[in-house]
Amino acid sequence: xxxxxxxxxYAPTMSEPDYNEVESEERRRLLRSFGYWDLVALGAVxxxxxxxxxxLAHAPRERAWDVFxxxxxxxxxxxxxxxxxxxxxxxxxxxxxxxxxxxxxxEARGEPFEDTLFLQSGDKRKASDFFSGFWPGSGAxxxxxxxxxxxxxxxxETDYVVLHFSLRRPLIDLLQISPRSHAAExxxxxxxxxxxxERIELESTELDQHFRVSGLRGREDEVRxxxxxxxxxxxxxxxxxxxxxxxxxxxxxxxxxxxxxxxLSPKQPQLIEGRLELWRPIxxxxxxxxxxxxxxxxxVREEGPS
Amino acid sequence: xxxxxxxxxLFACAGLLLAFSYNRLxxxxxxxxxAWRDVxxxxxxxxxxxxRLVELVKAYAAHEGELFAKxxxxxxxxxxxxxxVTKSAPESELAxxxxxxxxxxxxxxxxxxxxxxxxxxxxxxxxESEVAAARIxxxxxxxxxxxxxxxxxxxxxxxxxxxxxxxxxQAGAEGTV
Numbered sequence: 141x142x143x144x145x146x147x148x149x150y151a152p153t154m155s156e157p158d159y160n161e162v163e164s165e166e167r168r169r170l171l172r173s174f175g176y177w178d179l180v181a182l183g184a185v186x187x188x189x190x191x192x193x194x195x196l197a198h199a200p201r202e203r204a205w206d207v208f209x210x211x212x213x214x215x216x217x218x219x220x221x222x223x224x225x226x227x228x229x230x231x232x233x234x235x236x237x238x239x240x241x242x243x244x245x246x247e248a249r250g251e252p253f254e255d256t257l258f259l260q261s262g263d264k265r266k267a268s269d270f271f272s273g274f275w276p277g278s279g280a281x282x283x284x285x286x287x288x289x290x291x292x293x294x295x296x297e298t299d300y301v302v303l304h305f306s307l308r309r310p311l312i313d314l315l316q317i318s319p320r321s322h323a324a325e326x327x328x329x330x331x332x333x334x335x336x337x338e339r340i341e342l343e344s345t346e347l348d349q350h351f352r353v354s355g356l357r358g359r360e361d362e363v364r365x366x367x368x369x370x371x372x373x374x375x376x377x378x379x380x381x382x383x384x385x386x387x388x389x390x391x392x393x394x395x396x397x398x399x400x401x402x403x404l405s406p407k408q409p410q411l412i413e414g415r416l417e418l419w420r421p422i423x424x425x426x427x428x429x430x431x432x433x434x435x436x437x438x439x440v441r442e443e444g445p446s
Numbered sequence: 447x448x449x450x451x452x453x454x455x456l457f458a459c460a461g462l463l464l465a466f467s468y469n470r471l472x473x474x475x476x477x478x479x480x481a482w483r484d485v486x487x488x489x490x491x492x493x494x495x496x497x498r499l500v501e502l503v504k505a506y507a508a509h510e511g512e513l514f515a516k517x518x519x520x521x522x523x524x525x526x527x528x529x530x531v532t533k534s535a536p537e538s539e540l541a542x543x544x545x546x547x548x549x550x551x552x553x554x555x556x557x558x559x560x561x562x563x564x565x566x567x568x569x570x571x572x573x574e575s576e577v578a579a580a581r582i583x584x585x586x587x588x589x590x591x592x593x594x595x596x597x598x599x600x601x602x603x604x605x606x607x608x609x610x611x612x613x614x615x616q617a618g619a620e621g622t623v
Binding site: 343344345346348349368369370371372373376 | 474477480481484488575576578579580582583586587590591
């Protein structure tokens with residue numbers, strides 16, 4: 141999917157691209173283009189026509205004013221559309237160049253991953269800004285995931301930055317580590333427990349204060365076997381490093397997703413690298429565990445580590 | 447009559463708060479005990495590796511009898527000690543002696559290259575990092591529990607309810623292997 145047709149490839153130049161520069165270049169290009177001014181003129185003509193028709197329908201109002209107002213609205217709409225297009229092109233160009241400088245790949249559009257429970261949740265999902273190649277050989281992808289809940293006027297959108305990768309071998313049927321929420325706990329107490337998952341209290345009080353760990357009902361041992369003391373310490377270190385972000389981790393078989401609320405911004409590209417650095421210890425631990433499991437003979441694997 | 451109901455409501459509120467607080471303290475104390483059991487399991491894994499290591503190294507360095515005897519003595523002391531306070535010193539010494547034994551073993555190239563030694567060395571290193579992690583978790587739980595019972599308003603009644611500060615497990619020489 142990534143880096144195929146449609147992606148623009150840049151060779152690394154060893155110089156960091158500047159988003160403001162790319163953006164103003166795109167704006168200049170837009171203002172110089174004939175097509176843009178044609179679009180503005182067309183917008184004004186269409187607006188004038190619509191204004192005239194509006195005036196006819198609402199006689200005896202002044203038609204001239206309606207025509208002028210329609211022209212202005214049409215022209216402004218065309219200006220805004222062009223401006224937004226320039227912004228989007230600048231974003232795409234900047235991210236492509238920025239990724240290329242790091243030998244990564246970037247693709248502006250793509251299908252959202254839907255292979256973990258949280259990524260499947262919501263009434264609709266959209267995805268954009270796919271980065272890959274930052275951990276060569278891992279197949280990891282970082283992208284922006286939009287989760288849409290509700291329909292029509294009640295639609296609520298939440299953006300997440302997602303790191304997604306697949307392990308060589310399934311580590312656990314289900315593991316969810318989500319930010320601790322008193323509202324969710326109260327809801328659980330009032331409306332009953334989920335049939336599928338159950339909360340698992342691990343030995344660390346600090347972990348409990350920040351995260352809610354859950355696994356499949358009746359499979360607590362599986363979670364405890366994976367979340368050894370050193371794994372818990374990794375999670376605590378992660379929590380300390382990004383105390384202001386509410387991160388969520390999910391493993392479903394061999395599919396892993398790390399999520400954090402927020403968007404990818406070309407104005408702060410360093411945040412992408414920062415997040416990857418924060419997630420790296422936990423991701424590489426999971427990959428190592430899966431590789432080790434893959435190396436074990438089948439009989440030992442089923443028994444579990446001693 | 448109204449004053450009576452107000453006083454009754456206040457007592458009921460205080461009782462509820464006390465009950466919630468008691469439950470929380472019990473939960474925290476149980477967490478400390480659970481984390482200690484985890485430390486103990488990891489320390490036991492460390493102890494179980496010592497005879498295997500001695501057996502391996504003995505074949506190459508039989509003259510290091512003093513070191514092997516020290517390891518056996520420290521293992522015995524560490525196993526008989528119970529609780530974080532008494533276990534700290536022998537476990538620290540044991541971890542240091544384990545590190546020395548590994549260093550001795552590494553001075554024999556043929557032993558250093560032996561597959562079973564490499565596997566054991568990896569296992570010991572993993573256990574040491576699990577011991578260190580379990581200690582961090584235990585001490586974290588102790589810190590939270592102690593802070594809770596030593597700060598007002600809980601400090602006013604923690605003693606009466608039978609809650610005493612838990613002891614930290616001092617950092618040993620784990621992770622040196």
